Amino acid sequence: MSHLSLEEMRSGFLGIADATFEFQRNLKRRLREIDRKALNAQVLVRRHGQELAGYGVVARSFRDGAQRLQQAAMQLQHAIHPLMLGFMETLRDSHQAEQLQRLSVAVRERAPQLNETLRRHQHMLEMRSDQSRHATLRLSHMLKRVEHIVTELEYVVINGRIEAALKTDVRTALTQVSADMNKAVIQVRQLLREYAASIGRVLP
């Protein structure tokens, strides 16, 4: 983060806040869709009884995966919090330090406590930078977790397609449900990719 100026970081963090808001809003919508598709699949399975028991497992896994994704997204939101708080504290402290740094060296020499205060500010900024590094690591860990759940969902979709191909009687209906699920997961993957890219621009 240190290669960026405060000005660049400020605009980057505001971008992250906006991107987080958009990501969470869109993800909620997609997860609702996923839940509906999985429910449709479960209804179809119930209608055909034992014959589609295998697909029932797929539909249930899909729904469970969507719920886990929702929980992970909430944790991701919580992981953004300390990062945002830390940066805004840095912004506040830098603003204070800037006021003092504007004073000429001659003035500062006549009031030695000013230099002491500036040193304290610098120390505080370094501490916050450390905290930000920890918060960034945690965020990156949470992002990986979300990605992992999406990968699991993709795997469930593949299994669903195989199951659908094996059931000749209801193949058309199952293929449609599987295609819907596939589309929903692709959209989530795309959302996640865009969000991770917007974070990566500020927090490499």
Added chain:
Amino acid sequence: MKAEKFYSEGSHNWFIVYDQSEARVIDSNVYAVQIDESTLLCDPGGFEVFPQVFSALVDMVPPSSITAAFVSHQDPDIASSLPLWNACGADIVWHTSALWVGFIRHYGALEANIQGIADEGGEIVVGSGRLQLIPAHYLHSSGNFNLYDAAAKVLFSGDIGAALLPPGHQPFVERRNIDSPEAFDAHIKHAEFFHRRWMPSNTAKRAWCDRVSSLDIDFLCPQHGAIYTGKNVERFIEWFDGLEVGCASN
């Protein structure tokens, strides 16, 4: 700090950010009204608590939607965060009493776009909504305004209705048994000293009570303490009307 949505109708939302965790400065609430894609902040808060307010608020609204801020009066707990908000959004239009424009620039951000409100009040447009600026001079500041949202029936009352509550407080005055005045009576004990000591004018107070009694209010939202809802709004106006203010002795 925590953030909570307390009014929502279509694309029209009101939020409160409350219960700050820094105890060395007076506990303050920040409100935000979002209409369509635009957000207005009400009394955006002090310099020291800005990081807390910002990080709680962005869970609720995207920062790029913040287009305006209303500053009820000049106090530091209300507006000293101005340079930091301005750093995060140089296009934010600030609205405060014309009396205080030159004063609040002392907080920093000389280049901020600050619009002075005339003594008789006016209107602020947020998205497709129009919010009324209600004069509340001398309650407590000499140039002081409330903000009324007629569509949501929300009155942001600045320091009027303020209560000094302990940490961990709720955003609302207890409303589970709203027909009983018991919860209101318990709450208002935390508000009495504030109003007696900080509000200087009985005349101004009576004029305000008359003015707001004619408004349809579901939420009376002070900058300190908790939101009055339903019957507690009437109870507060009645209580305030009967209170002798402008007194420095106990």
